[in-house]
Amino acid sequence: MGWTRGGVLGRGSSATVSTATSTTGEVFAVKSAALSQSETLQREQQFLSILRSPYVVSYKGCEITKEDNRLMYNLLMKYMPEGTIVDAIGRRKRGRLSESEISNYMGQILRGLEYIHSNGIVHCDIKGANLLVGKGGGVKIADLGCAKWVGEDVAVRGTPMFMAPEVARGEEQGFAADIWAVGCVVIEMATGGSPWTNVDDPVSVLYKIAFSGESPEIPSGFSRQANDFIRKCLIQDPKERWGATELLKHPFLRRFNRKTQQIVDQDFSKGSPTSVLDQDVWSSMEVSASVGIDSYQPPCSSNSLRQRIKQLAGNPHKEQPNCEEEINWMMIRSNQNSWELEG
Numbered sequence: 065m066g067w068t069r070g071g072v073l074g075r076g077s078s079a080t081v082s083t084a085t086s087t088t089g090e091v092f093a094v095k096s097a098a099l100s101q102s103e104t105l106q107r108e109q110q111f112l113s114i115l116r117s118p119y120v121v122s123y124k125g126c127e128i129t130k131e132d133n134r135l136m137y138n139l140l141m142k143y144m145p146e147g148t149i150v151d152a153i154g155r156r157k158r159g160r161l162s163e164s165e166i167s168n169y170m171g172q173i174l175r176g177l178e179y180i181h182s183n184g185i186v187h188c189d190i191k192g193a194n195l196l197v198g199k200g201g202g203v204k205i206a207d208l209g210c211a212k213w214v215g216e217d218v219a220v221r222g223t224p225m226f227m228a229p230e231v232a233r234g235e236e237q238g239f240a241a242d243i244w245a246v247g248c249v250v251i252e253m254a255t256g257g258s259p260w261t262n263v264d265d266p267v268s269v270l271y272k273i274a275f276s277g278e279s280p281e282i283p284s285g286f287s288r289q290a291n292d293f294i295r296k297c298l299i300q301d302p303k304e305r306w307g308a309t310e311l312l313k314h315p316f317l318r319r320f321n322r323k324t325q326q327i328v329d330q331d332f333s334k335g336s337p338t339s340v341l342d343q344d345v346w347s348s349m350e351v352s353a354s355v356g357i358d359s360y361q362p363p364c365s366s367n368s369l370r371q372r373i374k375q376l377a378g379n380p381h382k383e384q385p386n387c388e389e390e391i392n393w394m395m396i397r398s399n400q401n402s403w404e405l406e407g
């Protein structure tokens with residue numbers, strides 16, 4: 065299947081996302097990285113290819129191409145013309161979303177998360193910049209580059225501003241960590257800013273989250289129900305924190321518009337996720353199998369949490385030092401004033 069790369073939609077730390085048009089005229093989004101630096105993207109492909117939900121960006125296949133003499137790894141997915149939640153907030157005159165819009169988006173995000181969690185996957189990087197908006201108010205969870213299997217022993221990953229206390233302390237990163245991030249996203253939507261005010265640098269944010277016992281401040285002017293919803297997401301103890309299924313029954317989401325859900329579901333059922341690219345998916349899967357992501361070596365870490373946090377602050381970019389020490393933390397990328405950790 066042939067396709068032509070179009071304009072750039074966005075650049076992340078691990079890849080560039082562009083529009084692409086297939087020979088049959090279908091427009092989709094393609095997330096690309098040099099094959100030699102595509103471990104994160106290949107990991108994302110592994111997760112995205114098994115998920116099929118109206119609330120998760122649809123997977124369309126993967127391909128390896130040769131462009132300007134460079135081998136590129138390409139992940140093909142549904143094109144979401146409205147961009148991210150952050151873009152949606154930016155388009156608002158007041159720079160924030162209304163409570164009913166937040167309720168509507170949250171209903172969809174939690175349905176997506178409930179589905180992802182039911183597949184044994186932790187997203188690990190829920191934030192406005194990773195939630196894509198469709199026409200008609202649909203929202204889909206995207207960027208599974210940091211995702212992991214629940215219980216999988218891998219380095220801590222995510223964006224500090226949205227990181228749960230137990231994650232910041234390096235204790236565990238399970239489903240509950242995604243729910244903490246959901247609480248942070250509500251604040252992001254309501255204020256148009258970071259969930260944590262008064263702290264800018266990632267080190268201070270991590271210390272504060274890990275050791276202060278505080279939760280991000282709930283914006284004033286919220287209804288009692290919205291307040292309670294955020295509190296249930298931001299419970300310090302991950303075992304006490306509500307899960308996606310419980311939150312979906314919260315009164316704050318009563319406003320979740322059934323009509324929106326119907327539109328999203330209908331739109332989703334129109335096409336098969338691999339309809340355009342089936343053939344190439346399989347041929348390129350063979351190529352990617354030979355480059356293998358198993359050979360990926362995360363960087364080494366130091367022993368103390370404080371030392372690790374300092375190390376992270378000093379090294380925001382992805383590195384792969386040659387070291388066999390036990391892996392707990394690593395900084396992978398810097399993005400939109402917040403640093404992302406993988407560890």
Ligand SMILES: Nc1ncnc2c1ncn2[C@@H]1O[C@H](COP(=O)(O)OP(=O)(O)OP(=O)(O)O)[C@@H](O)[C@H]1O
Binds near residue numbers: 073074193207
């Ligand atoms: N399917 C899509 N449709 C439209 N735009 C998209 C799509 N996927 C991604 N984008 C745009 O590209 C940007 C980067 O995508 P993404 O977050 O997946 O990349 P990344 O390299 O993982 O970035 P990050 O460093 O934030 O993790 C997004 O913020 C969004 O603006």
